[in-house]
Amino acid sequence: MMKIEDIGFSYREKPVLEKVDLEVKKGEIIGILGPNGCGKTTLLKLLNRNLHPNVGKVLMDGTDLEEISKRRIARHIAVVPQSNEIRFAFSVRDIVMMGRMPFLDRFQGESLEDARIVDEAMEKTNIKEFSDRLINTMSGGERQRVIIARAIAQRPEIILLDEPTLHLDINHQFEVLELVNRLSDEEKLTVIIVSHDLPMVVKYCDRIVLIHDHRVFAIGTPEEVLTKENMRIVFNIDALLEYDDTLKTNCVKIIGSCTNRDRTPVPKVE
Amino acid sequence: MENVAKRRRRTITVFAALFIILIIFMVLDLAQAFIPLSFEEAFWALLGTGSETNIIIVWKMNLPRVVMACLIGAGLAISGGVMQALFRNPMASPYILGLSSGASLGAAIGLTFTLSWIPSLLLIPLLAFVTCMATLFLVYSIAHVGGRVPTETLLLAGIAVGSFLSALVSLLTYLAGDQMQGIIYWTMGNLTNANWNNIMIVAPLITAGCLIMLSSSRDLNAMMLGDAHAMDLGVEVKKIRLQLLVASALVTAAAVAYVGVIGFVGLVVPHILRIMIGPNNRALLPATLLGGAAFLMMCDYISRVIAPSLGILPIGIMTALIGAPYFIYLLRRRRSEMGWD
Numbered sequence: 001m002m003k004i005e006d007i008g009f010s011y012r013e014k015p016v017l018e019k020v021d022l023e024v025k026k027g028e029i030i031g032i033l034g035p036n037g038c039g040k041t042t043l044l045k046l047l048n049r050n051l052h053p054n055v056g057k058v059l060m061d062g063t064d065l066e067e068i069s070k071r072r073i074a075r076h077i078a079v080v081p082q083s084n085e086i087r088f089a090f091s092v093r094d095i096v097m098m099g100r101m102p103f104l105d106r107f108q109g110e111s112l113e114d115a116r117i118v119d120e121a122m123e124k125t126n127i128k129e130f131s132d133r134l135i136n137t138m139s140g141g142e143r144q145r146v147i148i149a150r151a152i153a154q155r156p157e158i159i160l161l162d163e164p165t166l167h168l169d170i171n172h173q174f175e176v177l178e179l180v181n182r183l184s185d186e187e188k189l190t191v192i193i194v195s196h197d198l199p200m201v202v203k204y205c206d207r208i209v210l211i212h213d214h215r216v217f218a219i220g221t222p223e224e225v226l227t228k229e230n231m232r233i234v235f236n237i238d239a240l241l242e243y244d245d246t247l248k249t250n251c252v253k254i255i256g257s258c259t260n261r262d263r264t265p266v267p268k269v270e
Numbered sequence: 271m272e273n274v275a276k277r278r279r280r281t282i283t284v285f286a287a288l289f290i291i292l293i294i295f296m297v298l299d300l301a302q303a304f305i306p307l308s309f310e311e312a313f314w315a316l317l318g319t320g321s322e323t324n325i326i327i328v329w330k331m332n333l334p335r336v337v338m339a340c341l342i343g344a345g346l347a348i349s350g351g352v353m354q355a356l357f358r359n360p361m362a363s364p365y366i367l368g369l370s371s372g373a374s375l376g377a378a379i380g381l382t383f384t385l386s387w388i389p390s391l392l393l394i395p396l397l398a399f400v401t402c403m404a405t406l407f408l409v410y411s412i413a414h415v416g417g418r419v420p421t422e423t424l425l426l427a428g429i430a431v432g433s434f435l436s437a438l439v440s441l442l443t444y445l446a447g448d449q450m451q452g453i454i455y456w457t458m459g460n461l462t463n464a465n466w467n468n469i470m471i472v473a474p475l476i477t478a479g480c481l482i483m484l485s486s487s488r489d490l491n492a493m494m495l496g497d498a499h500a501m502d503l504g505v506e507v508k509k510i511r512l513q514l515l516v517a518s519a520l521v522t523a524a525a526v527a528y529v530g531v532i533g534f535v536g537l538v539v540p541h542i543l544r545i546m547i548g549p550n551n552r553a554l555l556p557a558t559l560l561g562g563a564a565f566l567m568m569c570d571y572i573s574r575v576i577a578p579s580l581g582i583l584p585i586g587i588m589t590a591l592i593g594a595p596y597f598i599y600l601l602r603r604r605r606s607e608m609g610w611d
Contacts, residue, residue, distance in 0.1 A: 074504030
């Protein structure tokens with residue numbers, strides 16, 4: 001459904017991404033993983049044409065994104081961006097209704113159908129009760145859910161999430177990812193998540209794209225990609241992905257930084 | 271705390287109130303004369319019956335003034351509202367971006383020098399448009415860095431260019447000697463030159479500008495959340511922003527060329543209305559049209575009656591004298607609801 005063909009992007013002569021190839025299948029949850037500054041967010045922006053690749057193509061259902069209007073792209077691809085500080089006193093409903101923008105003409109009013117879609121999106125994200133609240137009075141986690149509801153109201157086939165758990169409390173982190181996971185199951189939604197949160201990505205993603213030095217370093221299931229060796233090279237950490245018998249699930253165990261490994265542990269004071 | 275149901279009711283009240291204020295001051299302004307007409311006389315004169323003098327007062331003197339005040343007030347207010355949303359900045363207005371100064375320079379040149387082959391009636395607005403547009407593109411290209419136009423740079427460039435152009439206007443005023451009185455009077459803003467010929471030029475320009483702005487209200491909502499949000503929702507941000515800037519320049523130039531510099535409408539009216547009915551431009555922009563017209567209409571009436579011994583005061587003085595204190599009152603009382611902090 002979405003195909004990335006050998007794209008490269010550079011900013012002021014400096015390469016940010018090189019030779020990225022990726023094919024995204026319908027209903028998949030893909031995690032794009034890598035250290036800060038490796039080009040993850042840039043890749044996400046290339047996927048909905050907020051940035052234009054210098055070489056290569058991004059194809060959606062076989063059509064080059066460069067040949068489609070932003071408006072049409074927004075009918076298929078929704079984005080939940082990283083920072084979502086909003087200082088204007090829009091109501092929650094106003095914000096979710098913005099998800100219908102790509103379908104409405106300039107002077108066209110919102111129809112009952114749009115209102116129904118918006119209600120449904122707010123129900124799914126559990127924000128129906130906030131509907132009349134003002135967005136600038138809400139907490140980070142609540143705001144994140146509002147933006148996800150907006151994305152759902154776009155009725156997209158693909159949702160792109162940029163560090164969805166970055167500013168959230170740990171309980172909200174799981175809440176957001178559970179929600180995304182459920183949507184992917186129920187509606188066959190394709191989800192692409194950019195993150196550097198290893199445990200989160202392992203728990204929810206079907207496939208992982210590991211980015212290192214502006215290139216795709218490895219692609220595959222979490223087990224295939226997050227080997228001890230790969231994590232050492234890319235993140236410079238001593239970590240292990242293994243099946244935990246007591247928890248009955250795959251777990252990432254982070255032992256420490258590779259650079260500090262030789263240091264003798266500080267003796268405990270009794 | 272503010273909630274949406276309350277806001278919805280208030281929106282309806284605000285629209286109704288603005289409409290009533292507009293009508294009241296329109297009627298008062300229409301009937302105003304050295305010896306004011308009664309409302310009945312004014313009404314019949316408007317329909318073309320009654321004494322010759324009454325018809326002349328209403329049709330030749332007062333009605334053009336009323337129409338011009340509505341057009342300019344609505345145009346300046348919506349431009350201010352659009353710019354504040356566009357730059358997500360409470361300070362933004364055609365004035366801050368240097369557009370007013372740009373248009374002033376052109377108009378001041380037109381007032382100072384006469385070219386025999388163009389009648390000054392056309393020369394002044396023409397020059398105002400040219401310099402206003404030139405200022406816009408100058409400011410825009412100064413602020414344009416590596417394919418992006420950051421808001422901060424744009425505002426700073428606007429302030430710097432605006433100051434430079436204002437200094438040029440002052441220089442011209444100083445050098446103008448004989449015509450100095452005219453330029454000064456015009457920099458205070460006044461509606462005395464309103465006539466049907468001017469309106470024939472101003473009306474289509476301001477209407478076109480306003481339509482462009484109204485048609486982008488939904489895009490503007492998304493852009494208030496940030497350019498990235500807007501792009502994700504399918505808005506061609508760069509294109510829409512340029513369109514809106516050109517529309518603002520059009521309206522500002524038309525206003526400045528024919529009635530001089532009228533401050534405060536573009537800054538204050540959208541602010542007050544945003545506090546009252548919220549930031550959604552689908553409701554806010556139409557409200558600014560109505561609010562700007564009503565505010566300028568009211569200021570015009572007051573400027574005509576407040577000091578009969580001094581004649582008609584320049585309207586630019588009235589807008590600031592009335593607008594600023596009310597704005598400061600709101601700022602103190604309802605800072606939190608402004609949505610800027």
